[in-house]
Amino acid sequence: MTAVTPHSVSAARTLVEPVLREAVGRLDALSARVAAYHLGWADAAGRSTGNGGKALRPALAVLSARAAGAAGERCLPVAAAVELVHAFSLLHDDVMDGDPTRRHRPAAWTVFGDSAAILAGDALVTLAGELVLEEDTPARVRAARCLVSATQRLIAGQGRDLEFERRADVTLEECRRMSADKTAALLSCACSIGAIAAGAPEPLVTALAAFGAETGLAFQLVDDLLGIWGRPEATGKPVLSDLRSRKKTLPVVAALTSGTPAGDTLAGLLARPEPLPESVLSMAARLVDEAGGRAWAETEAKHRLDAAERHLAEADMPAEVRAELLEIAHFITSRDH
């Protein structure tokens, strides 16, 4: 089945996109062009291509403001800022990973060159700071700190992700921490930054952040599964690309550390110095499954989603906001988002 984009996500995109476009319009011409392409608003020649991506993170930020009783409109700059940090990280990750494809299109660095992609990423992360700090209220400063600290974790997680490609002895705990930093930290920030900007009480902020962190881990687990068994037409990435670059994703590390014969065979394959042909990659995928990595990741994703739901249940917020947050969590951890 194909999951349907929740209404709250499309509604948030309608609210946030004008703020994003205005902000990107302040950048120098080159970075604005790269950003418009990367965000899906323009083609390589700068011609308008309509709306951008799903804007999941802004939707979570808007809902987190509403959870605190504020109007979603009040937190649009912080919602846009989270999306800008996400866009920055993808721009730089694609350069570092050498990934030629992003969301079914050539990655920005393949179109504009490495330097332009690096610069545009720099410009977007800086723009995020500008947006959040437009108001100098104490709540805004706390929101800025939340975003900066999530950005720092995201960078650290990407660093370890790259390092793990060259290491054979990554533990499941290291891998989990890497995913918590690389993916879950910014989602946790998205789920709490609207509430922070709205001056919400600490217990609500903490519950929302925990909901986001658990949802983020579930999302990463599903993303890792899709990176091996997803259909390229759905993921927008070449088949088996994570295994090709020897990424130590969660299901792969679960398999490698399973103590099973399949796990040991997998370790032997991934230790080969030469590029791995398609046939070996398919065999590697089967070994991850056989060693229990696939089943473990599926179960673990479910556990994380359950934990996210519990955090949400404990938090004091309007019932319809809780339902909408939960709908997004299920949406982004569905197999065909």
Add this chain to the structure above:
Amino acid sequence: MTAVTPHSVSAARTLVEPVLREAVGRLDALSARVAAYHLGWADAAGRSTGNGGKALRPALAVLSARAAGAAGERCLPVAAAVELVHAFSLLHDDVMDGDPTRRHRPAAWTVFGDSAAILAGDALVTLAGELVLEEDTPARVRAARCLVSATQRLIAGQGRDLEFERRADVTLEECRRMSADKTAALLSCACSIGAIAAGAPEPLVTALAAFGAETGLAFQLVDDLLGIWGRPEATGKPVLSDLRSRKKTLPVVAALTSGTPAGDTLAGLLARPEPLPESVLSMAARLVDEAGGRAWAETEAKHRLDAAERHLAEADMPAEVRAELLEIAHFITSRDH
């Protein structure tokens, strides 16, 4: 003559370096290692090599706090943050420019790889935000905004610098604006951010910012001259490297737009598609001189320094702070800094 490092610069380094080291120590292991190397604290293997660079920008920030009557110690996080943004920009610039040498040592990307250098730059610019926002006073938020806006101009300036390498029709005004963004904006921020963080009145902040902007332009002019005629052992860069990469620096653009026969010959040389051999680069340098680009840049640097001095004279601050600021301005625009 070799200019002697002003006392205020070494004093500021003693104050700021512990703050910088503590901050960098918070980063993930990989970025911390790259940053320690890039900042001159460690060699490629991570062995301590003593103190880092001159820390001119922190010195200016400390003096700007003192200009506002505050103790220099009060503004150490913002002083360190300016240095972190500077370090970020050099890390990324070297990757984009493909510059193999920085401060007489192999550039960080040649030692740790592009990805590690990009990530470390990302980590440092984010760390700068963390440091400035550690206090949520309105003055700190204004300081953060000043830094974020200078960072955005620096990124835009670097983008145009790269773009200009491939353009033959750069005007002197475009080139001046590029230098104002790429170099002068962060120096202007350094010269005013301490005062901003100390809650100084607007006229003092404005005067200090203007002093920094003019000093920054003078510095860039001198740096451009050194990029052509400086001794490699003093500049730490290969001889004629700016001409080799066809950088449209201020003296080059002054020559190209001079309407002289030498300027036209220079334009012809720089338009050649093939890499330029040493002999052609030496001829290009002579043509910049002959077309008046060298003399213009020398005079212009003097004018900018005079303007900087005037802004300082108009500002209300302790006489010894004014003298120390001026000493740094003369130091960084001397030929052998």
